[in-house]
Amino acid sequence: MKKLVKKLLALGLAGATICGVLASCSPGADTSSSDSGSGAAQASQDAGGAQGGDGAQTAEKKKVVLWHLWTGAEAGYVDEAVAAYNAQSDLYEVEAVSTPDSQKIMVAIQAGTGPDITDDFTNNIGSYASKGIMMPLDDKIAEVGADLSDFVPSTLEACRYEGKLYALPVGMNLMALFYNKDLLAEAGYTEPPKTMEELYQMAVDTTKVNDDGTIDVLGFPDFPSVYYMDNFAAALGGGWYDENGKPASPDNEGNLMALQYAVKYREQFGVDNVAKFGSAGKYLDPTDPFLAGKETFRVDGNWLGQNIKELFKVDVNYGCTFLPYPEGREDLAGRGIASSSMYYIPSNAKEPDGAFDFLLYIAGPEGTMIQSVSRGGFPSLLSQFDSEEFKKSYDSDVFTALAESPNLFALPNVPQSTEYATICNEEVELALNLKQTPEQALQNIYERGSALFE
Amino acid sequence: MAQKKPPVRGKKRNSHTAAGILFALPWIIGFLAFSLYPIVMSVYYSLTDFNMFQAPKFVGLENYTALFQDEKFYKSLWNTMYMTVLGTPLSLLVGLLMALLLNQKVRGMPFFRTLFYLPSVVPLVASSMLWLWILNPQYGLLNQMLQKLGLYQPNWLTDPDFTKPALLIMGVWGVGGIMIIFLAALQDVPRSLYEAAEIDGAGTLKKFVHITLPGISPVIFFQLIMGVINNFQYFTQAYLMIGSSTGGGLNVVSGGAENSLLFYALYLYQNAFNLFKMGKASAMAWILFLIVALVTFVIFKTQDRWVSYGDD
Numbered sequence: 124m125k126k127l128v129k130k131l132l133a134l135g136l137a138g139a140t141i142c143g144v145l146a147s148c149s150p151g152a153d154t155s156s157s158d159s160g161s162g163a164a165q166a167s168q169d170a171g172g173a174q175g176g177d178g179a180q181t182a183e184k185k186k187v188v189l190w191h192l193w194t195g196a197e198a199g200y201v202d203e204a205v206a207a208y209n210a211q212s213d214l215y216e217v218e219a220v221s222t223p224d225s226q227k228i229m230v231a232i233q234a235g236t237g238p239d240i241t242d243d244f245t246n247n248i249g250s251y252a253s254k255g256i257m258m259p260l261d262d263k264i265a266e267v268g269a270d271l272s273d274f275v276p277s278t279l280e281a282c283r284y285e286g287k288l289y290a291l292p293v294g295m296n297l298m299a300l301f302y303n304k305d306l307l308a309e310a311g312y313t314e315p316p317k318t319m320e321e322l323y324q325m326a327v328d329t330t331k332v333n334d335d336g337t338i339d340v341l342g343f344p345d346f347p348s349v350y351y352m353d354n355f356a357a358a359l360g361g362g363w364y365d366e367n368g369k370p371a372s373p374d375n376e377g378n379l380m381a382l383q384y385a386v387k388y389r390e391q392f393g394v395d396n397v398a399k400f401g402s403a404g405k406y407l408d409p410t411d412p413f414l415a416g417k418e419t420f421r422v423d424g425n426w427l428g429q430n431i432k433e434l435f436k437v438d439v440n441y442g443c444t445f446l447p448y449p450e451g452r453e454d455l456a457g458r459g460i461a462s463s464s465m466y467y468i469p470s471n472a473k474e475p476d477g478a479f480d481f482l483l484y485i486a487g488p489e490g491t492m493i494q495s496v497s498r499g500g501f502p503s504l505l506s507q508f509d510s511e512e513f514k515k516s517y518d519s520d521v522f523t524a525l526a527e528s529p530n531l532f533a534l535p536n537v538p539q540s541t542e543y544a545t546i547c548n549e550e551v552e553l554a555l556n557l558k559q560t561p562e563q564a565l566q567n568i569y570e571r572g573s574a575l576f577e
Numbered sequence: 578m579a580q581k582k583p584p585v586r587g588k589k590r591n592s593h594t595a596a597g598i599l600f601a602l603p604w605i606i607g608f609l610a611f612s613l614y615p616i617v618m619s620v621y622y623s624l625t626d627f628n629m630f631q632a633p634k635f636v637g638l639e640n641y642t643a644l645f646q647d648e649k650f651y652k653s654l655w656n657t658m659y660m661t662v663l664g665t666p667l668s669l670l671v672g673l674l675m676a677l678l679l680n681q682k683v684r685g686m687p688f689f690r691t692l693f694y695l696p697s698v699v700p701l702v703a704s705s706m707l708w709l710w711i712l713n714p715q716y717g718l719l720n721q722m723l724q725k726l727g728l729y730q731p732n733w734l735t736d737p738d739f740t741k742p743a744l745l746i747m748g749v750w751g752v753g754g755i756m757i758i759f760l761a762a763l764q765d766v767p768r769s770l771y772e773a774a775e776i777d778g779a780g781t782l783k784k785f786v787h788i789t790l791p792g793i794s795p796v797i798f799f800q801l802i803m804g805v806i807n808n809f810q811y812f813t814q815a816y817l818m819i820g821s822s823t824g825g826g827l828n829v830v831s832g833g834a835e836n837s838l839l840f841y842a843l844y845l846y847q848n849a850f851n852l853f854k855m856g857k858a859s860a861m862a863w864i865l866f867l868i869v870a871l872v873t874f875v876i877f878k879t880q881d882r883w884v885s886y887g888d889d
Contacts, residue, residue, distance in 0.1 A: 226850040233629040254853055255630045335724075337715060395732055402734040403715035470630070542852060545830045552835060556737075 187477035190238035215477035240478035245281035249536030252284035291486035292463035294495035358446035368535035370572030428517025429499025457528030623859035640860035665804035672755030697753030737837035766792035
């Protein structure tokens with residue numbers, strides 16, 4: 124009898140595993156996100172309430188729930204835009220909640236307890252729209268006769284999937300090469316590199332190594348590692364997709380060149396040393412090596428200058444220019460990926476009309492100015508390119524030139540984008556750790572990617 | 578003369594049953610709605626192509642066959658087995674050693690017991706963040722100590738050979754819960770047995786092997802089962818470490834350095850919530866259930882050989 128009870132207990136414990144795993148994995152139970160997320164959400168709610176000014180919701184206004192991914196100062200900008208909307212809207216009252224966990228938002232939407240409107244990045248549109256997560260906007264836009272001609276065409280195009288519009292952009296995300304002028308000057312350089320060959324030589328010349336071989340100053344733009352490959356491959360004429368939105372050929376010269384140079388730098392200074400340097404600091408944090416003056420080159424977005432000067436207030440003597448092109452290929456200057464932040468309405472939103480009204484506001488001139496452009500963001504509206512607020516923002520001249528570059532392109536919106544990006548990261552990582560050659564990595568990406576797209 | 582019990586009349590018995598059911602009803606409803614229904618639905622979902630937003634499409638055993646052809650599934654199994662096979666005995670061993678030390682009669686023992694138990698009341702997220710600093714390859718406390726000793730300083734966070742050992746070290750720091758249960762068990766071993774053994778001339782080691790270990794074997798057995806189940810569900814620390822090692826704050830679907838931290842529960846999570854493959858994730862949950870049930874059954878089968886309940 125006792126043994127039977129024990130066996131039942133054991134099976135019960137094992138059975139609890141199923142519930143345990145699902146519970147421990149669910150974003151609600153994931154302490155990393157729920158603890159910080161809910162705390163931030165509460166803080167933001169408090170801040171939103173305070174900034175909203177009115178505090179209590181006006182009885183006759185319908186409530187629209189906005190969950191956004193921003194935290195800290197950026198969440199404050201969203202709150203300001205929301206407060207401005209609430210002050211001018213007679214019909215709707217938007218309640219903003221900072222929810223910096225996209226999985227949490229997804230699960231809530233699926234459970235029917237999600238927001239009426241939320242935000243994300245355009246590279247997820249293919250995945251979300253193909254699964255029915257997002258509400259198509261074409262009918263609503265036609266209904267109110269909204270004029271979309273002021274949007275930068277490529278940003279609006281990035282919000283479409285299979286011909287339908289699923290979101291509206293709020294600010295463009297462009298990537299450029301940032302460089303530490305002092306570190307370059309120490310090595311005798313007065314101008315930033317134009318070609319990849321020049322960049323590599325400068326990277327080697329400015330790298331400083333400690334006695335034990337570890338790296339004190341990283342010359343190559345290897346941090347954060349996730350930014351390097353996609354953007355340099357694009358700048359050098361490559362990219363992970365071909366013109367049909369399918370995996371790029373393994374012979375793609377731009378991809379091969381970008382990977383070969385990263386591997387070459389690691390071979391020269393030691394894989395372990397470069398990896399140690401990379402994992403010692405955290406992106407946009409006081410330990411960030413570029414902010415600490417310990418990184419010569421950095422591939423980053425139009426938000427970096429604002430972060431350096433306004434948020435972290437560090438004294439880094441930096442410059443900003445286009446990413447380099449291969450020697451003799453001036454025609455590729457200004458080649459890069461354009462993506463955007465965007466807002467969308469979940470397909471099961473309880474207040475879709477209110478959400479759409481707010482969407483038009485937040486993506487319109489006033490909303491984007493408050494949330495993005497006056498805070499160093501790059502406009503997604505053509506009319507804001509000449510605004511004083513944008514001209515005052517850091518590095519706006521370089522990013523404006525980049526936005527006008529004929530070589531700028533948007534990634535295709537495909538349902539497999541997340542999985543394909545994971546495959547690319549995994550194979551590139553093996554090459555960077557010298558576990559396979561760059562050629563093998565690109566071949567594997569092509570084979571695994573092709574199988575995925577089939 | 579034995580008295581006959583008055584028979585309970587049918588009506589009264591029925592009302593007792595009804596009252597019993599009524600009192601148990603909240604639990605019954607909760608169990609049906611929040612346990613049984615999701616479990617049954619997860620069986621169904623494991624046989625479907627389901628992304629949580631569109632109607633499930635029945636695909637038979639396709640999710641299971643796809644998993645058995647998925648290299649990352651085996652990688653996640655290997656990583657999880659590594660943590661289970663090495664992490665469980667290591668935690669038990671360190672927990673037992675600490676309990677033995679804290680079972681000595683020394684002045685200020687309550688202080689030491691509190692001190693050693695303290696790490697296990699620190700929330701997992703907070704302790705993980707703390708350890709990410711200790712394990713920082715360039716500025717971390719651990720590598721600075723190793724440097725002073727002239728030893729190799731591993732890249733704990735991004736070298737695939739060292740990421741799991743780093744988690745094992747983190748795990749050992751938090752064995753306070755295991756230690757406290759062992760401590761209670763040690764204090765439950767009858768003193769008379771030690772006294773009798775001492776009279777027979779038994780030394781410390783013999784007393785430990787022949788009295789202490791058998792005396793606490795039911796507790797070792799319990800902790801072993803719980804440890805195995807917990808390690809099969811290893812998630813939070815790996816999730817945080819990956820977030821840190823990928824540059825921090827960037828939304829990347831990753832299993833850590835060369836997928837060395839892709840534990841089973843993490844891969845299940847990625848399938849469910851990053852890739853929206855709830856059917857595949859449900860299939861993974863059921864495979865894990867079968868594995869855990871099998872391992873638990875095997876451990877139970879061995880208990881006759883080494884677990885002593887005293888009254889058997």
